[in-house]
Amino acid sequence: MKKRRILKGVFIVASFAGITVSMLLSLSSCNNKDYSNDSPFDNVVYLDAAELKDVSNFTFNRTIKTGQQVISAKLVRPAANDINVSIKVSPSLIDAYNARLETDYTLLDPKYYTLSTEQAVIPQGKTISAPVTIDFDALTELTIDAGYLLPVTISQATGGIGILDGSKTICYIIRRSSAITTAVNLKDNYFEVPGFDKNSPTAGIVNGLKQLTYEAIIRVNDFNYGTKKKEICTIMGIEQYCLFRLGDAGFPLQQLQFAANENKIPNADNSKLLLSNEWYHVAVVYDTEARTASIYLDGREQSHTEDYGNGVAINLGMQERGKDFMFKIGHSFGEPDDMSRQLDGEICEVRIWNTARTQEEIYKNMYNIEDPENAPGLCAYWKFNEGEGDIAKDFSGHGNDAKAHNKAVLWPAGIEVTQKNKE
Structure with missing residues (x-):
């Protein structure tokens, strides 16, 4: 019991420092013990699109009118119950991402996108939800070569599941480009x-x-x-x-x-x-x-x-x-x-x-x-x-x-x- 408490403490500190999904998965596979009911760290949820990095470019030709991005909520390991995950666009993150990217992009107006759902469900015994689509429309109205941000994040999860801070948000950089974008x-x-x-x-x-x-x-x-x-x-x-x-x-x-x-x-x-x-x-x-x-x-x-x-x-x-x-x-x-x-x-x-x-x-x-x-x-x-x-x-x-x-x-x-x- 003492060893397990120490491991949990390490995880709590590391999660605030931006621990990665790969680090968590490597911890879960470090020995052959069955942790389905007894894990050396708390289970957490994250976005699959942000597993490796939390910024993604969505650049398209100036003639493109519609587009789509697909994300899912994932757990590090299966849970004993269905896990409901709330996903939303977070305008409050714009300043932080602009500071990181050294840009001055604006938030994409909601009239240009629709989330298929704001509640993703990870079924009992599974580690991933059904896909959540972000459908874009009227993209030809966007200013050519201007940059827009769309930060999509996990706001909460049920079942006492934690949220992995470093991979809970995917921020799309959206740009209607005057350049060629397909080859x-x-x-x-x-x-x-x-x-x-x-x-x-x-x-x-x-x-x-x-x-x-x-x-x-x-x-x-x-x-x-x-x-x-x-x-x-x-x-x-x-x-x-x-x-x-x-x-x-x-x-x-x-x-x-x-x-x-x-x-x-x-x-x-x-x-x-x-x-x-x-x-x-x-x-x-x-x-x-x-x-x-x-x-x-x-x-x-x-x-x-x-x-x-x-x-x-x-x-x-x-x-x-x-x-x-x-x-x-x-x-x-x-x-x-x-x-x-x-x-x-x-x-x-x-x-x-x-x-x-x-x-x-x-x-x-x-x-x-x-x-x-x-x-x-x-x-x-x-x-x-x-x-x-x-x-x-x-x-x-x-x-x-x-x-x-x-x-x-x-x-x-x-x-x-x-x-x-x-x-």
Whole structure:
């Protein structure tokens, strides 16, 4: 009995110091004793969303009208009775969170959210309640790029259950962003375009291109793909024909390169290396008639060459699906499941034009194309803003949707692409 009282005393002191859930769970598993009726510490309740940290970003595109967050109440161990947990929004916490975050955000007005319930029940013998949803509405009324706070907290629990101070509140930072907030992760995956098959009636839109512009927004997470040494990270195109990529044999893996019929631009240059975990807008402009090619990084010309290529128009829709030499996004060569040349990172705003875009056009429109179905010369446009599924819509209006090679597609949360063309 004496030992148990000491352990309880330690817990009471630690809980006020912000003891974590993992610490409590480690205590409960330190020996093989059955503590279902005899615990070395008081049972406590907390929010699952705040188990690791009590602040969460809810950032969304400026066009999004609705959204949802899901939380549940959890116990460290099952209780002998149903436990009723009161959950509410606590405006009184705004000042404390602003001080911690060094911000001056306002409380989100109640007209923009609804809690599905303010009473979560953890059933007898269980450790978690049914989900409580926070449903957001009319989000397009929020000021763009302004910050709002929504602290959701446990106010009380029945059955003599304590509340774990460090994990009882989840504070959402809510922001309607002017930036891109959705992109697809291409690690162990890539996208093909069935409509570019040479037998497809829609392939002609990317054939006979006397001028060509590729554009994309990328973020490379790992250039070397873990411990495996790579030579190429593919952005898009056709291997040994018209490919936009990072790296090459004997060429820096972190440097952009464009190869048309094995004519390559630029030369190796360690001053032009990209960084991992950094968002970049990348573009290449190829004029087959003028025989010039330029690479742009974040809307500014990085490399240029004259007397480039063989003067022959480009045909991107001439290959059979499943072959090595076909148009792909994030993959270029080898067996379908060979990821040695894939892009380990995120990609969005992928575009193909049949015009030689100017530096000004590229810079002004890096992050969006207004009215894409009527944009002159836009052949294909995959925004990759779906957020789920394995199909990327072609926003050009030509119907050439892209399809993921693997069904398991990763759409990471919390993305916000840095906009570099804001003066």
